[in-house]
Amino acid sequence: MSNDAPQLFVALLHFPVYNKAREIVATSLTTLNLHDLARLTATYGTSGCYVVTPLQRQRELAHQMIAHWTQGYGATYNPTRAEALQDMQVVEHLEAVEQDIVRRCGGAPRLIATDARRFPQCISYTALRQIIWQRRAAFLLLLGTGWGLAEEVMTRCEYILAPIYGLTPYNHLPVRVAAGIMLDRLLGHAEAGACASPLRPCAEKGTE
């Protein structure tokens, strides 16, 4: 990845988020989301990827899953999964993520909230893209689970990204799919990967 690329970190928050009844809860870890997020952040070369849950047993589960795919049989069976998961960190709360980024970058990250709802102060993808590519600062993209990030997190954020709309009013994307679209809009180039010259396909690429 280029040194000019933004310093964008990503965190998947299982707390504090809302449930269906708008109560603040800790949601369950979905191990598949960890795989998807790891492969996604490896693709876009984010500066770091965190999974946040206050529940110790859930952190242990995440560590077990990561160890399975980064060590021993799992790493041999699917090396690209090992490559993606090796940089994922599992932490107790958002403050621990921020402290880790301060340690790595020398400054606190600017927080970016994501939500399926519209807010008065939300920023477009185009505008945020310009900011993160132009400013030499660390940014932390917060992905909520359940029914979205709790207000106490939203109010701490410097930016709230506009909800993702396609061509319809429907906006209920799974967090793993939404995260892909977000990173592509903020960091990606639609032209990347187009073939300038004839290249033979290489054999092993899993898409499942």
Next chain:
Amino acid sequence: MSNDAPQLFVALLHFPVYNKAREIVATSLTTLNLHDLARLTATYGTSGCYVVTPLQRQRELAHQMIAHWTQGYGATYNPTRAEALQDMQVVEHLEAVEQDIVRRCGGAPRLIATDARRFPQCISYTALRQIIWQRRAAFLLLLGTGWGLAEEVMTRCEYILAPIYGLTPYNHLPVRVAAGIMLDRLLGHAEAGACASPLRPCAEKGTE
């Protein structure tokens, strides 16, 4: 959705695709992929969404899952899931998808292959986007599972989309996440959803 939007159909193929040993196999249905694809195609307003498997028991499983979420308790518990899944069709082979599109649109769809590998004749997202928005024809985007679409499918396609790259050489995205990025690049508008005027958030939006 606007009447000017492209006629783009999507099919998730479980056969014929490669396994790790490059043998042609029928992969297992992953019910979560069906949910994700349904919510994604509802977001981007595609003209239709198909799940293709030659295995009768797997088609029954897909029908059971769709019925659970579109009828009775499931539909009440999560109406947005019902809304997304109600248009998903489960069919036996690719030819059945093409026949259904001929029946609905009056002409055979132009096939678009997707793959994580580069091919000499692949087309960029920007170029394909122009084509599908300008030409009044039906297009069918083929998503592979396992280790990708078999050659017998690839050679039938009019277009092969360039593989998705972010900012690194890593390109091993899950098909559900890749599909999101593909539809956003082909149909989406990064500016959509930005707030032109102050709007209050509405309460119920699940992101899980």
